[in-house]
Amino acid sequence: MKPFNLFPYDSKIDFMRLGRVSLTIAALLVLGSIAAMTFKGFNFALDFTGGTVTEMRFEQPVDVDDVRARLGEAGYGNAQVQTFGSGNDLLIRVQPKGEDEEGGADQDTAREIQQALAIPGNAGTVLKSDFVGPQVGKEIAINGIWALIFVVVGFMIYISFRFEKKFAVAATLTTLHDVVVVTGWFALSGHEFDLTVLAGILSVMGFSINDTIVVFDRIRENFRSMRADSRTVINAAINQTLSRTVITSFVAILTMLALYVYGGGSLRGLAESMLIGAVIGTLSSIFVASTLLSFGPLKVTKQDLMPKARDEEALARRP
Numbered sequence: 001m002k003p004f005n006l007f008p009y010d011s012k013i014d015f016m017r018l019g020r021v022s023l024t025i026a027a028l029l030v031l032g033s034i035a036a037m038t039f040k041g042f043n044f045a046l047d048f049t050g051g052t053v054t055e056m057r058f059e060q061p062v063d064v065d066d067v068r069a070r071l072g073e074a075g076y077g078n079a080q081v082q083t084f085g086s087g088n089d090l091l092i093r094v095q096p097k098g099e100d101e102e103g104g105a106d107q108d109t110a111r112e113i114q115q116a117l118a119i120p121g122n123a124g125t126v127l128k129s130d131f132v133g134p135q136v137g138k139e140i141a142i143n144g145i146w147a148l149i150f151v152v153v154g155f156m157i158y159i160s161f162r163f164e165k166k167f168a169v170a171a172t173l174t175t176l177h178d179v180v181v182v183t184g185w186f187a188l189s190g191h192e193f194d195l196t197v198l199a200g201i202l203s204v205m206g207f208s209i210n211d212t213i214v215v216f217d218r219i220r221e222n223f224r225s226m227r228a229d230s231r232t233v234i235n236a237a238i239n240q241t242l243s244r245t246v247i248t249s250f251v252a253i254l255t256m257l258a259l260y261v262y263g264g265g266s267l268r269g270l271a272e273s274m275l276i277g278a279v280i281g282t283l284s285s286i287f288v289a290s291t292l293l294s295f296g297p298l299k300v301t302k303q304d305l306m307p308k309a310r311d312e313e314a315l316a317r318r319p
Contacts (some may be wrong), residue, residue, distance in 0.1 A: 038078075053131075060088065110129035137307045152172055170292040215241050215286070253275060
């Protein structure tokens with residue numbers, strides 16, 4: 001056994017035995033996530049709701065976490081703070097307290113922010129303060145939906161050519177499952193949903209499809225080399241790629257966990273979405289994607305792959 005081969009290549013773990021249970025749990029997670037998004041909704045950040053954007057410059061570098069704490073005490077609990085340019089410059093996004101979001105409210109908010117950040121010995125100066133309306137957030141959300149559609153269609157086309165249509169449908173359903181569950185988590189938990197979370201969810205799609213394709217490639221090869229039923233072939237493929245799946249996911253999760261712990265508040269949403277997505281994506285590639293290929297209209301047989309196998313062999317013989 002190789003040093004990093006956690007599971008022997010010829011392991012006999014019967015994952016297919018839990019097939020119906022796995023698909024039932026996956027369906028319940030999707031339904032629960034959709035229910036949370038429908039009835040509870042999201043805690044949208046200023047990227048989507050609009051607010052006041054204030055640029056400030058300090059005489060000396062400041063601690064971003066301390067700035068967030070001071071703003072929280074001043075009544076701006078969901079403030080977004082990030083550095084830009086030098087370490088002395090801050091970009092601060094907050095939701096105005098007043099009902100009138102325009103017509104001078106941004107300047108009033110800027111004065112309150114300046115007073116809240118009156119750090120002794122490190123005066124802050126407001127460089128610019130503007131109100132950003134929610135229309136920008138709507139455009140961002142629409143662009144995110146188009147990006148999701150574009151990626152899904154791209155997956156379908158690529159996997160259909162690379163493997164077979166049944167593989168493409170199973171991979172797409174599994175990826176959508178992962179995206180819906182991660183998105184539903186933010187609706188259920190009430191954690192702030194901002195642009196970094198949206199970026200993390202789109203990254204989850206890439207991680208999920210990559211892991212699924214590795215398993216699918218082994219399934220295809222096993223169908224060509226093994227004389228066994230679909231259940232046995234798929235089980236063997238999962239066992240053969242299990243070490244690779246676990247090690248890759250473990251390293252990715254460690255990286256995302258470090259980003260979550262040490263990345264600060266501005267990157268927490270990104271790290272959280274990717275962390276949950278890595279866990280869900282790993283489990284779904286083992287228990288959902290492969291299981292779909294053994295049930296109903298998506299059940300794959302050797303005959304489904306034979307035409308592609310003949311075409312690839314013919315291409316390989318060409319000079």
